[in-house]
Amino acid sequence: MQPRYLKQAEAIKLDEELFHYFGVEQLMELAGLSCASAIAEQFPESKNVLVVVGPGNNGGDGLVCARHLKLFGFSPEIFYPKRPAKTLYQNLMKQCELFEIPVLSSFPVVEQLNSQYALMVDALFGFSFKAPVRQEFSEILNTMTQTSTPCCSIDIPSGWDVETGPLDPVTHLKPAMLISLSAPKLCAKFFHGIHYLGGRFIAPTLARKYELNLPNYPLTHNCVRL
Amino acid sequence: MQPRYLKQAEAIKLDEELFHYFGVEQLMELAGLSCASAIAEQFPESKNVLVVVGPGNNGGDGLVCARHLKLFGFSPEIFYPKRPAKTLYQNLMKQCELFEIPVLSSFPVVEQLNSQYALMVDALFGFSFKAPVRQEFSEILNTMTQTSTPCCSIDIPSGWDVETGPLDPVTHLKPAMLISLSAPKLCAKFFHGIHYLGGRFIAPTLARKYELNLPNYPLTHNCVRL
Numbered sequence: 001m002q003p004r005y006l007k008q009a010e011a012i013k014l015d016e017e018l019f020h021y022f023g024v025e026q027l028m029e030l031a032g033l034s035c036a037s038a039i040a041e042q043f044p045e046s047k048n049v050l051v052v053v054g055p056g057n058n059g060g061d062g063l064v065c066a067r068h069l070k071l072f073g074f075s076p077e078i079f080y081p082k083r084p085a086k087t088l089y090q091n092l093m094k095q096c097e098l099f100e101i102p103v104l105s106s107f108p109v110v111e112q113l114n115s116q117y118a119l120m121v122d123a124l125f126g127f128s129f130k131a132p133v134r135q136e137f138s139e140i141l142n143t144m145t146q147t148s149t150p151c152c153s154i155d156i157p158s159g160w161d162v163e164t165g166p167l168d169p170v171t172h173l174k175p176a177m178l179i180s181l182s183a184p185k186l187c188a189k190f191f192h193g194i195h196y197l198g199g200r201f202i203a204p205t206l207a208r209k210y211e212l213n214l215p216n217y218p219l220t221h222n223c224v225r226l
Numbered sequence: 227m228q229p230r231y232l233k234q235a236e237a238i239k240l241d242e243e244l245f246h247y248f249g250v251e252q253l254m255e256l257a258g259l260s261c262a263s264a265i266a267e268q269f270p271e272s273k274n275v276l277v278v279v280g281p282g283n284n285g286g287d288g289l290v291c292a293r294h295l296k297l298f299g300f301s302p303e304i305f306y307p308k309r310p311a312k313t314l315y316q317n318l319m320k321q322c323e324l325f326e327i328p329v330l331s332s333f334p335v336v337e338q339l340n341s342q343y344a345l346m347v348d349a350l351f352g353f354s355f356k357a358p359v360r361q362e363f364s365e366i367l368n369t370m371t372q373t374s375t376p377c378c379s380i381d382i383p384s385g386w387d388v389e390t391g392p393l394d395p396v397t398h399l400k401p402a403m404l405i406s407l408s409a410p411k412l413c414a415k416f417f418h419g420i421h422y423l424g425g426r427f428i429a430p431t432l433a434r435k436y437e438l439n440l441p442n443y444p445l446t447h448n449c450v451r452l
Contacts, residue, residue, distance in 0.1 A: 021324050023317065025249045029256060037446040044445070071426060072446055091249065098247050098429045200297060203324045219270070220263040220298055 003197065003213045003226070005184045008162040011127040014182065014210050018201075024088060027201055028057065032064020034198025034222040035154055035179050039065070039121070040072045041223070042177060042194055043152075046118035047073070050108070050149075052140065053080040054124035054158070061154050061181070062123020063092040070099045077117075079104045081136060107140050113147040120144060120151045122175060124158035127185050131167055133159050141173055150176035156187055165190030179223065183212045198223040229423065229439045229452070231410045234388040237353040240408065240436055244427075250314060253427055254283065257407050258290020260424025260448040261380055264405050265291070265347070266298045267449070268420055269378075272344035273299070276334070276375075278366065279306040280350035280384070287380050287407070288349020289318040296325045302347075305330045307362060333366050339373040346370060346377045348401060350384035353411050357393055359385050367399055376402035382413055391416030405449065409438045424449040 006014070018027060039049070051066040053059040059080065066076040078101055083089060096103070108116065122144065124137060133141060141159050144151060153175040156162055163186040166172035178191050181199035188195065197215065200222045207214050217224045232240070244253060265275070277292040279285040285306065292302040304327055309315060322329070334342065348370065350363060359367060367385050370377060379401040382388055389412040392398035404417050407425035414421065423441065426448045433440050443450045 021317070021321050023249075023251045025251045026255045029252045030259070033256075040446045070430075071443075091247070095247050095429075098431060100429075100431065203321075203326075204296075205324060205326065217297075220266045 003183055003215055004211055005186045005188055007186055008127060010210065011162070011183070011185055014206070015127070017206065022201070024057070027199070028060045028064055030201050030222065031181050031199045032061045033068050034181070034200060035061060035065040035121070036068035036072060037221070038179050038196040038198055038223040039069065039119070039152055039177075040074070042196070043119050043150075047075050048117050049074055049076045049119045049121060050104075050113070050117045051076050051078050051121040052124055052144070053078055054137070055082040055084055056126060056128065058126030058154055059123050060089060060092055061126070062121055063089070063096055065121060065123065065154070066101055067095055067099050070101055077102045077104060079107055081107070081140070107143060110143055110146045113143065113149050117149050120147070120149050122151050122153040122158050122173065126155045127162055129156065129158070129162055131161060142171070145171055145173050152177040152179065154179055155181045156185055157191065160187045160190070162187055180226075183210070183214070184226070195226045196223050197226055229409055229441060230437055231412045231414055233412055234353060236436065237388070237409070237411055240432070241353070243432065248427070250283070253425070254286045254290055256427050256448065257425045258287045259294050260407070260426060261287060261291040261347070261405050262294035262298060263447070264422040264424055264449040265295065265345070265378055265403075266300070268403060268422070269345050273301050274343050275300055275302045275345045275347060276330075276339070276343045277302050277304050277347040278350055278370070279304055280363070281308040281310055282352060282354065284352030284380055285349050286315060286318055287352070288347055289315070289322055291347060291349065291380070292327055293321055293325050296327055303328045303330060305333055307333070307366070333369060336369055336372045339369065339375050343375050346373070346375055348377050348379040348384050348399065352381045353388055355382065355384070355388055357387060368397070371397055371399050378403040378405065380405055381407045382411055383417065386413045386416070388413055406452075409436070409440070410452070421452045422449050423452055
């Protein structure tokens with residue numbers, strides 16, 4: 001059974017419904033944890049990880065992911081250029097500081113990425129992304145597309161349209177791995193790398209209501225390869 | 227390397243320090259998840275689980291545990307006699323309702339416990355417990371000590387002194403399994419059953435400061451057998 005791939009409006013509606021029941025901190029914790037688990041499972045030797053953090057909840061998932069990667073014995077670093085003045089994100093950063101996760105003040109150039117990092121985590125944009133990418137982020141994405149360091153995208157590959165996929169046929173981000181959260185979004189149809197599902201917190205009632213056709217996760221695992 | 231067993235005052239201090247950095251919802255989610263994982267690992271066939279929920283944060287861990295057990299394919303039920311009017315607990319209950327977890331209106335008698343449940347989860351009291359047990363809970367504990375259904379206690383066996391262990395040499399609760407959270411408390415020295423550690427969220431800096439000597443968790447596991 002294949003899971004259903006959601007349109008952007010469906011993903012937003014499911015998200016809104018989840019927040020009738022859950023706090024954002026709860027779901028973000030489980031989402032970020034599942035990303036760290038999938039990465040550790042797939043790239044156990046890639047200890048030097050650069051987590052590229054965007055301004056919204058996708059970035060929050062990235063911050064949680066970085067913290068759990070540290071607990072799993074990885075050496076994550078963070079680049080977080082645009083930080084909204086929200087308690088949620090400030091607390092997540094305070095936690096990263098407690099875990100002594102280095103924060104970069106500028107984005108590495110291509111050669112530095114190639115030589116210093118075994119993996120990049122793309123936590124820039126999530127399922128609510130609307131084109132175009134703003135200047136400051138398009139420069140980062142441009143560098144990310146040029147490096148030989150593999151990239152793992154959280155929920156959607158950043159810069160891709162949530163439904164129609166790559167916006168630029170040539171220069172778009174080509175992640176080696178994608179971790180869809182809750183359910184894949186339509187753009188994942190255009191992705192042909194290592195595809196995981198994480199964010200194991202959907203009640204059976206909601207899975208039925210949204211016809212998600214979720215796969216069976218292994219007993220206690222919080223992520224599953226699709 | 228054995229983990230250090232904490233005095234009550236140390237456990238309270240560590241907890242207070244954690245809440246400088248984390249929201250209670252975050253840590254409770256990870257704690258309850260690790261309990262569900264340990265139970266699923268140890269009792270994979272014990273699908274009918276009764277989660278006995280106390281009025282404080284230990285009860286909150288139990289509610290989270292019940293929800294994740296449901297996701298893991300178990301059939302948890304809840305008994306939650308005393309519910310404080312706090313948003314935290316109300317939300318956790320709302321989530322259990324969303325997951326269609328039955329809530330008992332009265333505590334089963336011994337024969338019902340024996341015949342209908344493969345496992346009890348004791349989420350009554352945690353590391354802040356001070357004797358004596360109030361009447362309403364001592365009746366429940368009394369029933370729990372008489373059943374043949376095995377019991378898994380979260381953080382401390384309820385009714386035990388956090389440091390000196392069983393209060394009554396004869397009638398105390400004798401859980402088959404104990405899941406210590408963050409670090410074992412002193413009373414765990416008097417426990418000789420299946421002992422797990424869960425609550426994998428302690429920063430290395432805090433582990434050093436409190437000299438916790440935490441064991442190595444398997445790569446991405448959120449619990450480890452001691």
